Amino acid sequence: MAKDEKPLPDATAEPVADYAAATPRANVENKNLAQWRKEAAYFDALMPKLWQDSKLRHKYVAVKGQKIVDFDEDKIRLAGRVLDNYPGEVVFIERVEAGASGVELSGPEVRP
Amino acid sequence: MRFDYSNDLFPPALVLPAWVRARGSQIALPLPAKVDTGAGITVLPERIQGELDLMPLGRVMCYEALNDRPQQRQTYFVEMSLDRESFVLVEVILAPKARGLLGRDVINDYDLHAYPRQGYFELHRATNAPT
Numbered sequence: 001m002a003k004d005e006k007p008l009p010d011a012t013a014e015p016v017a018d019y020a021a022a023t024p025r026a027n028v029e030n031k032n033l034a035q036w037r038k039e040a041a042y043f044d045a046l047m048p049k050l051w052q053d054s055k056l057r058h059k060y061v062a063v064k065g066q067k068i069v070d071f072d073e074d075k076i077r078l079a080g081r082v083l084d085n086y087p088g089e090v091v092f093i094e095r096v097e098a099g100a101s102g103v104e105l106s107g108p109e110v111r112p
Numbered sequence: 113m114r115f116d117y118s119n120d121l122f123p124p125a126l127v128l129p130a131w132v133r134a135r136g137s138q139i140a141l142p143l144p145a146k147v148d149t150g151a152g153i154t155v156l157p158e159r160i161q162g163e164l165d166l167m168p169l170g171r172v173m174c175y176e177a178l179n180d181r182p183q184q185r186q187t188y189f190v191e192m193s194l195d196r197e198s199f200v201l202v203e204v205i206l207a208p209k210a211r212g213l214l215g216r217d218v219i220n221d222y223d224l225h226a227y228p229r230q231g232y233f234e235l236h237r238a239t240n241a242p243t
Contacts (some may be wrong), residue, residue: 029161036168036186079169079189080201083135093170102173102182103152106213110122 032090039063039092050096063092113195117231121146126226126233130212131193132156134164140196144211147224147233150177151215156190158206164190170203192218194235200242 043050043063050056050068060078062070064086072078075093082091095101118127126147133140141163143156153172160166168186175182188206191199202218221241226233 032167033186040171075170075203076189076201079203080135082169083189083201087136088165088167090167091169100173102175103215104150104175105152105155105177106148106150107177 035090036092039066039090040094042066043092043094047096051098053096056096058095058097060093060095063094064089113236114232114234117228117233118144118146124228124231127211128194128214128235130214131196131199132160132164132190132212133199134166135189135191135201137164137191140191140193140199145214146211147219147235148213148215149219151213152217153187154192154202154204154215154218155207155209155213156188156204157209157212160190161188161206166190172203172205174205194222198237 040063043061050061056068056071059071059073060075061068062078062082069091070078070081070085072081075095079093082093113128115126115128117124121127127144128147130143130145131140132143141160143160145154148155153174166188169189170187171184172187173182173184185205187203189201189203192202193199200221221238223236223238224233225235
């Protein structure tokens with residue numbers, strides 16, 4: 001190193017370590033999210049057909065690998081089975097319903 | 113269960129220590145959660161996704177009080193407990209918050225008595241709540 005040259009700060013050491021640890025996980029999460037969106041798109045495309053099926057109409061269905069793998073009238077019960085039967089796997093759950101439902105969220109907090 | 117009002121918020125709010133864990137896990141994380149009768153679904157801090165290794169399962173259209181535009185969000189399922197003993201599976205959304213919001217989907221299984229002037233509130237699981 002030349003006399004007047006200052007050493008580079010070592011500020012990158014920890015972030016690089018974090019980055020190395022975080023990146024594979026972020027990649028997995030992004031891959032899972034992309035797969036989840038594929039399953040959702042499959043459900044949306046299939047919706048008119050599902051609606052015609054009296055066995056599935058008004059029920060919650062679980063989509064995995066672009067197949068309906070389970071269904072139930074109770075969303076929590078179905079989610080429990082999905083988490084038990086397909087741990088760590090990408091599954092999409094949605095209700096076979098004509099209109100979209102929604103939930104409201106609360107208002108703002110104020111700070112003193 | 114009896115809890116003190118939290119003075120970390122202004123005006124003071126109903127905040128309690130909840131516990132969340134992934135399905136089937138024995139490791140539960142503590143999480144301060146505000147009782148929020150204005151929320152139709154329970155909200156957890158985003159960091160929980162990584163800590164519990166959660167995957168999205170469902171989706172829901174959210175209508176926020178001060179935002180006319182609804183926003184679709186992924187939903188996740190976690191096991192939640194307010195007494196650290198009995199856990200129930202709950203559908204949640206994630207948001208960049210420090211504490212959780214206990215929505216009516218959870219609160220409505222409890223009898224809630226609030227005494228703001230005395231600075232405490234009580235929450236008891238309703239006798240006819242689903243197990």
